[in-house]
Amino acid sequence: MHEHSFILKGNLCYSETKDRLSVTEQGYLVCCEGISRGVFPVIPDKYQNLPVKDYGDRLIIPGMTDLHVHAPQYPFRGIGMDLELLDWLNTHTFPEESRYADPEYAEKAYRIFVEDLRKSASTRAVIFGTIHLPATEFLMKELDASGLVTYVGKVNMDQNCTDDLRETDAHVSLESTAAWLRETSGKYPNAHPILTPRFAPTCSGPLLEGLGKLQKEYGLPVQSHLSENLSEIAWVQELFPWSSCYGNVYEHYGLFGGDVKTVMAHCVHSSDQEVELMKKNGVYVAHCPQSNINLSSGIAPIRRYLEAGIPTGLGTDIAGGANMSMFRCMADAIGVSKLYWRLADQNRKPLTMEEAFFLATKGGGSFFGKTGSFEEGYEVDALVLDDTGIRTTKELSTKERLERYIYLAEEGGRLVGKYAAGKELF
């Protein structure tokens, strides 16, 4: 028997589309060699010999993808939440990130991050590291060993940041990145490299140009930040006066979708032109609602991205967001979409629960391929949820239990089982 072949029994919920949630009570999820063969009300004959893990009345849902998270910022989450982006970077973020030059510090800090991420509702994550090679490789090694599936980026930044976090120049930054790729290439089957220019303001033209070349050479995906804050956008326009929009800077250097799998965090204030470009190039949006709030950035118009058919998922953006829970992230996404509708644009309806669930699972998961659903052919990432600690006298439907779990995961919910790519983590 293949160790990644089994059947999970329970109340199975997963997204078919962003509007359709499939619910099978007391159903069977068949996993063969890590891949779903579908969800069934009774076990089909040909799978009768697979071992069944019966989770009783618990909910079983797909694992979630945290599409944007900064591992080195984990130590100061929830602190200094009174600043906007650029001041916050200089006051809290850069000083902390510079500590990762010390591999010993990095190991201590990253161990905590990885242990907590492993216990969280995320089975996949797209992660920023720092500019430091030993630290970033340690992070990849730990993540790979955890059983989670991740993209991890060594950060590039050669201007406009504190000295101790600035790579000497574009050449040094590119050499270092190439060395990192050589060193880690194929070494960590579950922790993949992703090119990571921090954001346009901290990257010189030559650096971005070189990254575009590295991208072509290695065929790597790309992550960065886009149009989070109004001052940031104005600054990018100053630094790259030839650009037609912020996204055009990345595009100019071949780092903005098209053949390049790309995810951009935030997109709070993207112009019509930028949205058009994201749509044309199939650039992912990592919507980080709690970060939008904490850094007073505004609210990303997610309904607009969904309507445009732009691929979209959710991110915690730790430490712009304080919470690691993707359940909280879903609740926040619904919440800010309601306030956006009420305060900014009554033509953009709030997210439904189904849509938020889709974004956290299948929407963001698609960055990794076929993950985030239980449909046939999907890699099996699964979470087993015990909601008996959320006590009630009311009879609830399975869908109501799922909705409630989104809001109350941290007030009585318990994650009692977790599978990533067909592997049981706990």
Added chain:
Amino acid sequence: MHEHSFILKGNLCYSETKDRLSVTEQGYLVCCEGISRGVFPVIPDKYQNLPVKDYGDRLIIPGMTDLHVHAPQYPFRGIGMDLELLDWLNTHTFPEESRYADPEYAEKAYRIFVEDLRKSASTRAVIFGTIHLPATEFLMKELDASGLVTYVGKVNMDQNCTDDLRETDAHVSLESTAAWLRETSGKYPNAHPILTPRFAPTCSGPLLEGLGKLQKEYGLPVQSHLSENLSEIAWVQELFPWSSCYGNVYEHYGLFGGDVKTVMAHCVHSSDQEVELMKKNGVYVAHCPQSNINLSSGIAPIRRYLEAGIPTGLGTDIAGGANMSMFRCMADAIGVSKLYWRLADQNRKPLTMEEAFFLATKGGGSFFGKTGSFEEGYEVDALVLDDTGIRTTKELSTKERLERYIYLAEEGGRLVGKYAAGKELF
């Protein structure tokens, strides 16, 4: 030795004013017969014989006041969060509340509510019940036994709600309320009655007039809802065409501050005139940020109320808000104030951490008299916070630990001790 006389040792944090947070590391909070004698760096000679409970490196903060919470809505928190106020009331709230006509159901449901509230960060709460007498008295009895200090309201509503939740007429509603007051008067030393017209739309003129008389007779405080939702406000104007604003309806019947201690939940869309009236009459605002979000109501302009000197606290508004945690409520209050600043009015600065902490403790606590601080003369409500589960490699100041706890109480925080009115609950 009086059982409510003791000393708590730990890292003591409490509000002096809304802008000043007092922090005493490894300090001593002296409690004599339930009343604070102050916080000291060393134990003063005259208190040397009091027993000391040493909480080591933990944080000790004042207990919090949930200034607006619906006990009967606890069973459906986190469910049906896709509707606005008036539809939500008819679809979810009224059907659930009508079940409290059955004392057996009420006892089961209220037992869960009280147990969970006792375990929460709230030491005080101002609570809506339902129209039902046996259920409401059971709620008071359980709350009183829990050691928490509360105001509890039997709800009045004689129009504009489902039949099974409507009191026959004003006379019946008033008779029932008088019977409730006679029955419970002085019976539950820690669960006090509060007059509770649900909100203007469900109360006829004669009912409000009669409640005004009952108020005078018994000298009771008043709680209700005010200007939460735009459709609601328009409806009140239709129902009470003579009123100059929503608040004027309550004022007209002697239920809106002045000599009457009054708390109004929400105040999201209060007109200038209404704000003026609240200020003149010293009406409390119970700000319920998560409910503002969940019901798409908008965002209450809390900075405006603080600047006007209107007494203000925070409420969970369960089940408009899903979470019972006052830490979450603080984080949400800061969050929505940032979005209000960004999206609605750049002249209203976001709440600081100090201000949110003040609102949750001393601000709302003042509805109960001198509670919510550790200053001399205050009743001792205290929470002992263990934050070792929120792991970090960073050295944090005590204030940073407190800020972080606000954001991460539910992701690693642990409430390990609780005192209300000088009594140790756990």
